[in-house]
Amino acid sequence: MNPRARRYVLLSLGLAGALAGGLGLLNYWVDPYNRFGHNRLGVYISAERESKSTEVRRYPHNALLLGNSRMAMIPVVQLNGFRFFNGALGGASAEETYYFVYHYATRQDLVVLGVDLGAGDPPSLQGDIFAPPSWTATLNALLNLSTVEYSLRTISEHAAGHPSSLGADGSFNPTRWFELYDHEDLPRLEWQLQRLEREVESYAGTTRERMSFYARLADCLRQRSITCVVLVPPLHEEVAKYVRASPARAGLQAWRRQLETLFPNVVDLSFSTYGAADNFFKCDPAHFKPEVGVRMLNTEVVPVALRALQEKTSRPAATTR
Numbered sequence: 001m002n003p004r005a006r007r008y009v010l011l012s013l014g015l016a017g018a019l020a021g022g023l024g025l026l027n028y029w030v031d032p033y034n035r036f037g038h039n040r041l042g043v044y045i046s047a048e049r050e051s052k053s054t055e056v057r058r059y060p061h062n063a064l065l066l067g068n069s070r071m072a073m074i075p076v077v078q079l080n081g082f083r084f085f086n087g088a089l090g091g092a093s094a095e096e097t098y099y100f101v102y103h104y105a106t107r108q109d110l111v112v113l114g115v116d117l118g119a120g121d122p123p124s125l126q127g128d129i130f131a132p133p134s135w136t137a138t139l140n141a142l143l144n145l146s147t148v149e150y151s152l153r154t155i156s157e158h159a160a161g162h163p164s165s166l167g168a169d170g171s172f173n174p175t176r177w178f179e180l181y182d183h184e185d186l187p188r189l190e191w192q193l194q195r196l197e198r199e200v201e202s203y204a205g206t207t208r209e210r211m212s213f214y215a216r217l218a219d220c221l222r223q224r225s226i227t228c229v230v231l232v233p234p235l236h237e238e239v240a241k242y243v244r245a246s247p248a249r250a251g252l253q254a255w256r257r258q259l260e261t262l263f264p265n266v267v268d269l270s271f272s273t274y275g276a277a278d279n280f281f282k283c284d285p286a287h288f289k290p291e292v293g294v295r296m297l298n299t300e301v302v303p304v305a306l307r308a309l310q311e312k313t314s315r316p317a318a319t320t321r
Contacts, residue, residue: 024142032150034166035141042164044157045150048072048089049096052170053130056104059169061085063305064105065297067114068092070233070286072172074293081302082110086170093122094213096129101217103130110305111221111228112297113263117235117243117270118203118255120210174290177281185283192285196239203248211258218262227312229305230259231297232268234275236285244271265308267300 031039034051037058043051056064063082065071071088087100097113105111133141141147165173221228235243243249260266269275277285279292288296 027142027144027147027151030151030154032147032154033141039154041154041158042162043166044154044162044164046090048166048172049129051166052087052089053100053104055166055168055170056085056087059085061169062108063110063112064101064108065112065114065170066092066097066100067231067233068116069172070116070288071114071231071293072170073174073177073287073290074297075167075171075290076169077167077171078294078298079302080298081306084112084169086167086172088114088170088172090172093126094119094211094217095122095125098213098217098220099128099130101220102128105221105226106224108226109309111226112301112305113217113228113230114233115214115230115259117232118200118248118252119214120255121213177284177287181281181284181287182289183282188283189285192283193236193238196236196286197242200239200243200246200248200252203251211262214259215262225312227265227305227308228263229265229267229301229308230263231301232256232259232266232270234269234272234279234288234296236280237275237277239285240271240275265304267304269296269300 028036029038030041031037032043032045033039033047034043034054035047037054039051061083063084065074065076065079065084065086065088067088069088069090069092072086072090074086074088076084076086087104089096089100101111163173163175165176167173218228234240243252256266256268274288274292274296279288281287281289
């Protein structure tokens, strides 16, 4: 290779390396997913799983709130008796929740687990998404052009003074949810109610095998001596009415009995007064409002957790008499 060609190749490689390195440094500094723990501007993208797996390790807490988006919107700073971290994930499956517990529920006193009526193993498995990433995955995260886009978006959103989608305690900021779904929209409400009813209608019963990840989760917490209280959240009153008259009700009752064989402390609010329509977003019958979640946990769940912990600590004294 002649000297001119060599200089051209070296210059091209140098420029490419500098560009890649610069983009990597930008993504590392902004850290839009909060994957590396450097994010100081806020999370403005869909990054619950990455961000919460970082924050749960550094936010001081002695209790975890887990489940799907119903639990994610509960502001845990308002809960009594414990200092919670909100580890709930939008669309969380039993598999994801188990692996979150496996990695991050280690020394807490309490886990509150939200389990939707009839929930079981997911139809397809993802594997352990919370396992430490490989070098290849890390480099891809740093040098990915999509991450550059998200870094620039994060800077822009922060500069505009917009709030982060996630708090330091893991709670989801519901402001946008109120804007989108807390207004009258009868066609959307009817469509959502029909969707929820179809889910009930397709329920085919459950077995211990179909609840394998909840069984593994229960065993994991038992081995680590962490108290667990399961919350079955309320159904919107229209869905509850449909379930009561549905042939699927018998299967759901069997599911409830199966759940109790796995977890000794179950608070089932599925058909409770918490299902009143006013407690839900006006055109989203799947999600109750954050303040309802706070009232529900403080009134129905935390007392059960405190009693369970008291019983656990008193057992050794009782056996020595």
